[in-house]
Each structure stands twice: as structure tokens, then as C-alpha cells.
Amino acid sequence: MQDLMRLILPAVLIGAGATLILDLWTLFLARALNIPGLNWAMVGRWIGHFPKGQFMHQNIAAAAPVAGEKALGWLAHYLIGVIFAALLLLICGPGWAHQPTLAPALIIGVLTVAAPFLLMQPGMGLGVAASNTPKPHTARLRSLLSHSVFGLGLYGAGMFWAWLPGQTV
Numbered sequence: 164m165q166d167l168m169r170l171i172l173p174a175v176l177i178g179a180g181a182t183l184i185l186d187l188w189t190l191f192l193a194r195a196l197n198i199p200g201l202n203w204a205m206v207g208r209w210i211g212h213f214p215k216g217q218f219m220h221q222n223i224a225a226a227a228p229v230a231g232e233k234a235l236g237w238l239a240h241y242l243i244g245v246i247f248a249a250l251l252l253l254i255c256g257p258g259w260a261h262q263p264t265l266a267p268a269l270i271i272g273v274l275t276v277a278a279p280f281l282l283m284q285p286g287m288g289l290g291v292a293a294s295n296t297p298k299p300h301t302a303r304l305r306s307l308l309s310h311s312v313f314g315l316g317l318y319g320a321g322m323f324w325a326w327l328p329g330q331t332v
Contacts, residue, residue, distance in 0.1 A: 170253070170257055173257065174245055174246075174252055178248030178249065180319070181247075181317040182243075202236075203236030206235075209223050209226075209286055210236070211229025247271060251267060254267070261324075262325065268314050268318035269314040272316070272317055273311055275313065276307050276310040289302075
């Protein structure tokens with residue numbers, strides 16, 4: 164149980180922190196450069212159809228709305244960030260949270276782009292790696308940049324966790 168808590172507590176804080184940093188980046192892009200972020204309601208709609216056995220859509224915006232889809236999308240966004248942080252800690256060991264290094268966090272962040280490219284985008288009707296979007300190369304670059312920012316966020320949130328008093332390896 165203690166070993167599990169050594170993984171869960173830092174994963175929650177680091178994952179949520181990294182996701183928050185990504186959201187701040189997205190907010191900056193929206194306000195400063197007029198680049199809109201992802202509509203988390205559509206992610207919630209996609210996930211909301213899972214219990215009915217529907218995982219693939221031609222166009223998620225045309226799918227039937229799901230009650231609470233926006234909240235579901237945001238919840239999933241942060242939960243996935245926590246899961247990716249837990250993956251980082253499983254690969255590097257819980258000691259990484261006490262002495263974080265940039266390279267593993269950035270590598271995990273970049274590798275997480277596989278999730279939207281291979282799961283979320285095809286499931287929502289956007290094609291593999293956004294191939295069905297009007298500007299697939301732009302969408303891919305934005306995803307890669309966002310996931311790189313998430314990786315930097317993993318490192319930054321890891322540094323914050325390591326700074327907290329009472330941390331032991």
C-alpha cells in the first residue's frame with residue numbers, strides 16, 4: 164500500500180500540474196495568437212458514447228450530445244494527464260519525483276502524442292494523425308507542440324513536487 168501511495172500522490176500532483184501548464188499554454192495561444200484550443204465537450208461526447216459501444220464516429224460534432232459532456236471531457240483531460248505522469252514514474256521509478264530530470268519528462272510528453280493521433284482523432288472522425296482535417300500538417304504540429312509543452316509541464320510539476328517539504332525517496 165505504501166509503495167502504491169508513493170506512486171499515486173506524486174502522479175496526481177505532477178499529472179494535474181503538467182495538464183494545467185498545458186492549459187495555460189492553450190489559453191496563451193487563444194488570447195495572444197487567436198489559435199483556438201480543443202473543445203473538451205467533443206472529447207466528453209466521444210467518451211460518453213463508449214458505454215453504448217460506439218468508439219468511432221464519422222464526425223463527433225454530428226453525434227448525439229451527451230449529458231455533462233463538457234465536464235466529462237475536462238475530467239478525462241486531467242485524468243489522462245495523471246495517467247501519463249504515473250507512466251513516467253513507473254518507467255523512471257518513483258525516485259524521479261524527488262530528483263526530476265528534463266529528458267524523461269520531455270520524451271514521455273512527446274510520446275503521448277500517439278494517444279490523440281492513434282485513438283482520439285480517428286475515434287472522433289478526424290482520421291489517423293488528423294489526416295481528415297482541412298490542414299493535417301498544422302493539426303499535427305499543434306498536437307506535437309502541445310504534447311511537448313505537457314512534457315515540460317511534467318518536469319516543472321516534478322520540480323514543484325520535489326520542492327515540497329517532507330518528501331523522501
